[in-house]
Amino acid sequence: MMGQYDPLLVMLSLMVAVTASWSALDLSQRIHSTDPRAARIWLFSGALVLGTGIWSMHFVGMLAYALPMQTGFDLLITVQSWGVSVLVSVLSLICARRMRRSLALLAAGALAVGGGIVVIFHLALSAMRIEPGVVYDEHRLFIALLVAAAVAGATSAALRRMRALEGRTLFLVKAVTSVVVGVGLCAVHYLCMSATVFAPEAASLARHDIDPTWLGLTIAVGAIGFTWIGSVAALFDARMEHRTRQLAMRLKAANSELMHAALHDPLTGLPNRVNFDAALSEAAARVRAQGGRLAVLFVDLDGFKPVNDVLGHHVGDEVLKCVARRLRAGLRDGDAVARIGGDEFVMMSEGAIDQEGAGRLAQRLVDAASQPMQIGTHEIQVSASVGVALFPDDGDENRVLVCADTAMYAAKHAGRNTWRVYAAEMDGGGPDILGMQRAIRRALDNDEFVLHYQPKVAALDGALRGVEALIRWQDPERGVVSPGEFIPVAERFGLINAIGFWTLREACGQIRSWQHAGWRIPVAVNLSPQQFRQPDLVERVRACIDEFDIDPGLLALEITESVVMESSSSVRRVLEELKAMGVTLSIDDFGTGYSCLAYLCRLPARQLKIDRTFVIDMDHVAEARHVVEAVIRLAHSLRMEVVAEGVERPEQVLTLRSLGCDLIQGYYFSRPVPAAGIEALMQGDQLTEQSARVHALAERLRADSGYGCPPALELVAG
Numbered sequence: 001m002m003g004q005y006d007p008l009l010v011m012l013s014l015m016v017a018v019t020a021s022w023s024a025l026d027l028s029q030r031i032h033s034t035d036p037r038a039a040r041i042w043l044f045s046g047a048l049v050l051g052t053g054i055w056s057m058h059f060v061g062m063l064a065y066a067l068p069m070q071t072g073f074d075l076l077i078t079v080q081s082w083g084v085s086v087l088v089s090v091l092s093l094i095c096a097r098r099m100r101r102s103l104a105l106l107a108a109g110a111l112a113v114g115g116g117i118v119v120i121f122h123l124a125l126s127a128m129r130i131e132p133g134v135v136y137d138e139h140r141l142f143i144a145l146l147v148a149a150a151v152a153g154a155t156s157a158a159l160r161r162m163r164a165l166e167g168r169t170l171f172l173v174k175a176v177t178s179v180v181v182g183v184g185l186c187a188v189h190y191l192c193m194s195a196t197v198f199a200p201e202a203a204s205l206a207r208h209d210i211d212p213t214w215l216g217l218t219i220a221v222g223a224i225g226f227t228w229i230g231s232v233a234a235l236f237d238a239r240m241e242h243r244t245r246q247l248a249m250r251l252k253a254a255n256s257e258l259m260h261a262a263l264h265d266p267l268t269g270l271p272n273r274v275n276f277d278a279a280l281s282e283a284a285a286r287v288r289a290q291g292g293r294l295a296v297l298f299v300d301l302d303g304f305k306p307v308n309d310v311l312g313h314h315v316g317d318e319v320l321k322c323v324a325r326r327l328r329a330g331l332r333d334g335d336a337v338a339r340i341g342g343d344e345f346v347m348m349s350e351g352a353i354d355q356e357g358a359g360r361l362a363q364r365l366v367d368a369a370s371q372p373m374q375i376g377t378h379e380i381q382v383s384a385s386v387g388v389a390l391f392p393d394d395g396d397e398n399r400v401l402v403c404a405d406t407a408m409y410a411a412k413h414a415g416r417n418t419w420r421v422y423a424a425e426m427d428g429g430g431p432d433i434l435g436m437q438r439a440i441r442r443a444l445d446n447d448e449f450v451l452h453y454q455p456k457v458a459a460l461d462g463a464l465r466g467v468e469a470l471i472r473w474q475d476p477e478r479g480v481v482s483p484g485e486f487i488p489v490a491e492r493f494g495l496i497n498a499i500g501f502w503t504l505r506e507a508c509g510q511i512r513s514w515q516h517a518g519w520r521i522p523v524a525v526n527l528s529p530q531q532f533r534q535p536d537l538v539e540r541v542r543a544c545i546d547e548f549d550i551d552p553g554l555l556a557l558e559i560t561e562s563v564v565m566e567s568s569s570s571v572r573r574v575l576e577e578l579k580a581m582g583v584t585l586s587i588d589d590f591g592t593g594y595s596c597l598a599y600l601c602r603l604p605a606r607q608l609k610i611d612r613t614f615v616i617d618m619d620h621v622a623e624a625r626h627v628v629e630a631v632i633r634l635a636h637s638l639r640m641e642v643v644a645e646g647v648e649r650p651e652q653v654l655t656l657r658s659l660g661c662d663l664i665q666g667y668y669f670s671r672p673v674p675a676a677g678i679e680a681l682m683q684g685d686q687l688t689e690q691s692a693r694v695h696a697l698a699e700r701l702r703a704d705s706g707y708g709c710p711p712a713l714e715l716v717a718g
């Protein structure tokens with residue numbers, strides 16, 4: 001028995017095959033997803049779409065062949081054939097995923113899939129339940145099997161190639177592959193059909209089951225719809241994955257930027273202290289394991305401060321960048337350089353280095369630093385003092401840097417612009433910095449710090465107007481250690497923040513207890529430059545004020561001139577935020593740095609403290625007196641209050657008073673005293689005595705017709 005092909009249905013079967021191939025390729029691309037669960041889901045969805053496509057292509061193809069008998073389809077066998085089709089597709093996609101691992105596996109898989117496609121054809125045909133049964137031309141069937149295997153193999157290979165493509169090329173390759181695969185699948189079907197021989201008296205026993213026309217149309221439309229849904233899902237997922245990948249890349253880039261910022265000095269781009277310490281520990285571990293030596297060099301610039309002060313921070317910054325470039329240019333394999341402070345750099349050199357080699361390296365650094373540099377219109381020349389220490393000869397990785405630092409000081413004492421190698425005798429004269437660093441940590445844990453308070457009094461009548469909190473350290477071994485000694489060490493070893501915030505809390509606690517006693521005494525706390533640059537400074541100040549429930553107006557923060565004069569927007573913002581909180585801002589050590597008057601006008605500070613050095617010289621050096629006078633005028637024109645520091649003698653009081661200075665602080669009135677001393681002062685005796693001194697001075701001044709304080713004036717004893 002022979003049938004006839006309906007060209008429309010043949011086209012429809014081709015359409016189904018091409019559409020299913022396209023969609024299956026779409027979905028199958030996703031089976032390489034990095035998430036194994038998602039990859040499994042995509043594999044089964046792809047198999048479902050491909051299986052349904054192959055299966056429906058067979059059915060539509062069979063319907064396209066109109067036999068001269070009434071036909072129908074058995075529901076159970078129809079469903080079974082669909083199940084087998086999906087299973088075969090699962091197998092084909094698994095082969096596609098694993099083909100990288102072996103070509104033999106690819107060939108075996110392709111044959112199995114090819115065989116599966118032929119079996120699906122057979123099952124689909126069986127659903128018609130033809131009696132007597134059909135027979136197959138084995139040769140043609142074998143050719144169909146080979147074509148099916150080739151289609152399966154080509155699909156796997158195309159899938160592999162497509163992984164490396166994107167955009168338009170991917171679209172084109174996918175379109176061509178879908179057409180080739182679709183045509184191939186149809187070819188398999190029609191080859192199978194041509195291999196099928198129907199007996200002349202053949203009849204379909206399933207002719208009363210499912211109507212073939214409806215079944216065909218439903219399957220074709222359903223399959224095309226189904227495959228398009230799959231494609232849309234795959235497209236959506238691909239977009240999501242692309243976006244997720246982009247986000248992940250951006251996150252990674254942001255992370256590495258953050259990491260870089262945490263480990264590098266923003267000005268020079270060199271590694272910072274934390275980074276250097278880690279590199280030093282690693283290098284020390286290598287030397288311990290493999291032997292050899294490590295040279296550590298401490299580089300401190302000579303003459304940098306005057307450049308900064310006179311020519312401004314921007315020129316100072318350029319000088320530092322230039323020195324950093326020169327140090328970096330001299331690096332060799334196994335060397336590292338870092339900036340660890342304002343004008344301090346450290347370097348380490350790994351390998352079998354000896355004292356002589358380290359000395360040569362130090363000389364190179366000294367030479368590099370002392371070359372003149374052109375910054376804008378200025379030709380600038382600085383020099384460097386370099387200290388050298390060796391690991392493990394001079395100590396472990398914690399100590400070797402301190403030794404290099406000590407040697408650097410020796411180089412400074414030797415006249416600067418030179419280098420020295422560390423020797424144990426160098427420790428003799430100077431403080432044991434490392435020991436002190438450990439002792440400071442212990443002091444913080446053991447509460448060995450106390451605050452003393454030095455009064456600030458009104459120049460006019462000697463009334464107490466506030467106090468400055470000054471830290472004192474009662475070290476069980478060293479006795480009372482001056483802040484001038486331990487604060488620089490704390491700054492160098494990153495302990496100043498802990499000390500600074502301890503002082504802040506302690507001072508706020510004191511304000512509260514005085515507030516409870518009925519005294520509103522403003523307390524000024526020194527903020528170190530490092531503490532000022534802490535990103536959470538404002539929050540910590542606010543937290544202290546809230547914790548002790550104090551009037552923020554009673555807390556003053558003293559910030560050194562050099563810090564507030566950094567005209568960066570972050571400094572301005574912090575100052576504005578502190579002011580907005582109600583805290584008083586005071587510019588400390590005024591006159592010792594480089595001040596930009598235009599910037600000073602815009603500062604939200606309320607108080608300006610004239611540095612002690614001007615007050616000391618005021619009586620006998622005319623220039624110092626002129627500076628004090630000018631600073632007082634300037635501050636008043638900016639509506640700032642002026643405090644003169646370090647007032648020790650009555651002559652100074654009189655001069656300052658005559659110049660209109662508002663507040664006076666110094667040993668003349670009181671040394672820094674424990675809180676109880678301030679309380680005694682508040683309760684009467686000492687204040688009255690000091691006020692009496694000021695009044696007596698004022699009387700003498702009024703009696704004198706001249707300007708200021710006559711040198712011969714006999715004063716009340718100080």
Ligand SMILES: Nc1nc2c(ncn2[C@@H]2O[C@@H]3COP(=O)(O)O[C@H]4[C@@H](O)[C@H](n5cnc6c(=O)[nH]c(N)nc65)O[C@@H]4COP(=O)(O)O[C@H]3[C@H]2O)c(=O)[nH]1
Nearest residue numbers: 470471483484503526527528646647648665666667668672
């Ligand atoms: N010769 C002389 N000296 C006078 C006179 N009146 C006051 N002084 C001293 O001058 C220093 C004033 O503090 P400073 O300039 O802020 O200088 C302070 C300040 O920069 C720092 N410091 C003290 N306490 C703290 C603190 O809690 N945190 C921070 N960051 N620094 C602190 O240590 C520096 C030294 O503090 P001290 O030794 O307490 O020294 C104090 C004080 O005792 C005087 O009439 N004559």
